Amino acid sequence: MIVVRLKPLPEIREMVACHRRVLVVGCNTCAAVSLAGGEKEVETLVQALGLAASFEPGDTTFSGDVITRQCEPEFVAALDTAGYDAILSMGCGAGVAFIAENSELPVYPALDTMFIGTARGFGAWQAECSACGSCVLGETAGICPVTRCAKGIMNGPCGGVKDGVCELGDRDCAWVLIHDRLERQGRNDLVCTIEEPKDNSAKTLCPEWDATKKPGDTR
Amino acid sequence: MSLREAIESGRFAVTSEVGPPKGIDITEMLASAELLRGRVDALNVTDNQAAVMRLSTLAACVHLKLAGFEPVLQVTGRDRNRLAIQSDLLGAASFGITTVLALTGDHVVTGDHKQARAVFDLESVQILGAIEALNHGHDMSGNELHGTPEFFPGAVVTPDSVPLAPQLAKFDKKIAAGARYFQTQAVYDIDAFDGFMRHARGLGAKVLAGIVVLRSARMARFMNKNIPGIAVPASIIAELERAEDPEQTGIDIAARFIEQSRAICDGVHIMAVGAEHLVPRILDAANLSEVVA
Numbered sequence: 001m002i003v004v005r006l007k008p009l010p011e012i013r014e015m016v017a018c019h020r021r022v023l024v025v026g027c028n029t030c031a032a033v034s035l036a037g038g039e040k041e042v043e044t045l046v047q048a049l050g051l052a053a054s055f056e057p058g059d060t061t062f063s064g065d066v067i068t069r070q071c072e073p074e075f076v077a078a079l080d081t082a083g084y085d086a087i088l089s090m091g092c093g094a095g096v097a098f099i100a101e102n103s104e105l106p107v108y109p110a111l112d113t114m115f116i117g118t119a120r121g122f123g124a125w126q127a128e129c130s131a132c133g134s135c136v137l138g139e140t141a142g143i144c145p146v147t148r149c150a151k152g153i154m155n156g157p158c159g160g161v162k163d164g165v166c167e168l169g170d171r172d173c174a175w176v177l178i179h180d181r182l183e184r185q186g187r188n189d190l191v192c193t194i195e196e197p198k199d200n201s202a203k204t205l206c207p208e209w210d211a212t213k214k215p216g217d218t219r
Numbered sequence: 220m221s222l223r224e225a226i227e228s229g230r231f232a233v234t235s236e237v238g239p240p241k242g243i244d245i246t247e248m249l250a251s252a253e254l255l256r257g258r259v260d261a262l263n264v265t266d267n268q269a270a271v272m273r274l275s276t277l278a279a280c281v282h283l284k285l286a287g288f289e290p291v292l293q294v295t296g297r298d299r300n301r302l303a304i305q306s307d308l309l310g311a312a313s314f315g316i317t318t319v320l321a322l323t324g325d326h327v328v329t330g331d332h333k334q335a336r337a338v339f340d341l342e343s344v345q346i347l348g349a350i351e352a353l354n355h356g357h358d359m360s361g362n363e364l365h366g367t368p369e370f371f372p373g374a375v376v377t378p379d380s381v382p383l384a385p386q387l388a389k390f391d392k393k394i395a396a397g398a399r400y401f402q403t404q405a406v407y408d409i410d411a412f413d414g415f416m417r418h419a420r421g422l423g424a425k426v427l428a429g430i431v432v433l434r435s436a437r438m439a440r441f442m443n444k445n446i447p448g449i450a451v452p453a454s455i456i457a458e459l460e461r462a463e464d465p466e467q468t469g470i471d472i473a474a475r476f477i478e479q480s481r482a483i484c485d486g487v488h489i490m491a492v493g494a495e496h497l498v499p500r501i502l503d504a505a506n507l508s509e510v511v512a
Contacts, residue, residue, distance in 0.1 A: 155342060161386075
């Protein structure tokens with residue numbers, strides 16, 4: 001899933017300060033599971049913004065709505081924005097972009113999009129994938145070095161690892177984990193395979209995915 | 220005799236390092252180097268060490284070369300992508316700077332420009348691969364070069380890394396990728412280092428033992444706690460604790476390690492960390508005064 005995080009309230013308020021009728025739109029898929037853009041979070045943000053606005057001059061109102069997925073045409077088309085002068089999206093970056101593409105109104109992000117990750121207990125997620133466009137998980141025991149190594153190293157731990165912890169101190173060393181799991185799986189040979197520099201064009205040349213086109217096809 | 224000749228001929232090599240300044244006044248850097256003239260084979264020039272922005276390593280290498288030293292160009296993957304790395308390497312070779320050291324580099328968030336984008340398009344093993352390609356007369360994409368450089372590429376290893384197996388696997392990859400010599404993280408336990416050297420010898424690797432002179436028991440404890448891959452044995456900390464003159468004791472400890480290491484490795488790399496003035500005293504104490512021509 002896409003893991004998202006609510007922006008600080010002052011930052012959100014400043015973005016929409018020049019508007020008077022703001023529609024806050026939640027997204028009931030990833031953002032809801034991220035506990036940042038579901039029905040409850042929309043309601044809370046509408047109340048918080050309304051309360052903050054009540055202390056300011058002018059008459060600004062905030063209303064809420066939630067759609068199933070902000071990244072799909074059928075759900076975005078059903079969004080009723082009549083009477084509003086701005087939209088505050090509580091979806092990921094794709095949701096913000098897609099609503100903006102399908103609306104005449106200015107659209108603002110209430111969330112920051114963090115990563116593609118997995119749930120690790122209530123209110124905790126872990127980054128697992130960087131959408132690099134050339135997956136190596138088969139060789140790295142299912143642990144992504146591009147994502148989980150702070151330096152995206154493809155060939156083993158750097159000298160900064162201390163007792164299995166990354167030099168940044170906030171995560172396990174991906175390469176120690178990879179090494180341990182490969183060993184448990186009896187695939188030690190992969191530990192010694194030199195990984196060539198990544199083909200970054202796999203990502204650069206894929207700005208959109210269309211099953212009828214090849215990556216790199218020009219318009 | 221160049222560092223390459225020393226290492227390849229089997230003569231015990233001595234290297235140290237200097238850090239480029241933050242700014243353009245190179246007086247201090249050259250003065251630090253001057254303290255080591257005639258006592259070391261080559262001087263590493265750090266590349267925005269600890270992710271702290273400084274004068275470029277290539278420019279500093281040129282200054283040192285012009286002053287008659289052999290610089291070792293440190294090349295990290297943190298700040299440059301594969302185009303910039305290859306192009307800087309060619310630039311270095313055009314000045315006759317061909318002794319290089321490939322590193323991944325400390326992460327930008329450990330430095331003084333924490334908001335910078337960390338590049339890491341290539342890491343140490345892949346930088347060695349890029350150097351290998353240039354040495355064969357073509358770039359990483361296979362395009363032919365006009366004029367082929369002759370780099371002598373090295374890499375680093377942390378013999379006391381915990382856990383050790385992944386570090387050793389990477390060490391093996393660096394050898395396979397073309398590393399012709401290694402500098403180690405600071406080592407203090409000669410028996411543990413001997414164990415590592417048996418592994419290295421089995422692979423034919425040339426290794427310069429990393430030396431950081433301890434100036435107090437407090438410094439030793441600090442390093443054990445904060446610097447990854449450093450393990451100062453309790454007996455050495457006790458020795459510093461008992462010392463009347465801890466600086467002299469630190470020098471003696473370093474010299475003793477160097478003397479013991481002469482039988483098991485190919486040289487030493489002394490990281491002075493701001494105490495370049497102590498390096499000649501360490502070398503004197505280790506009877507290494509006549510080794511370097």
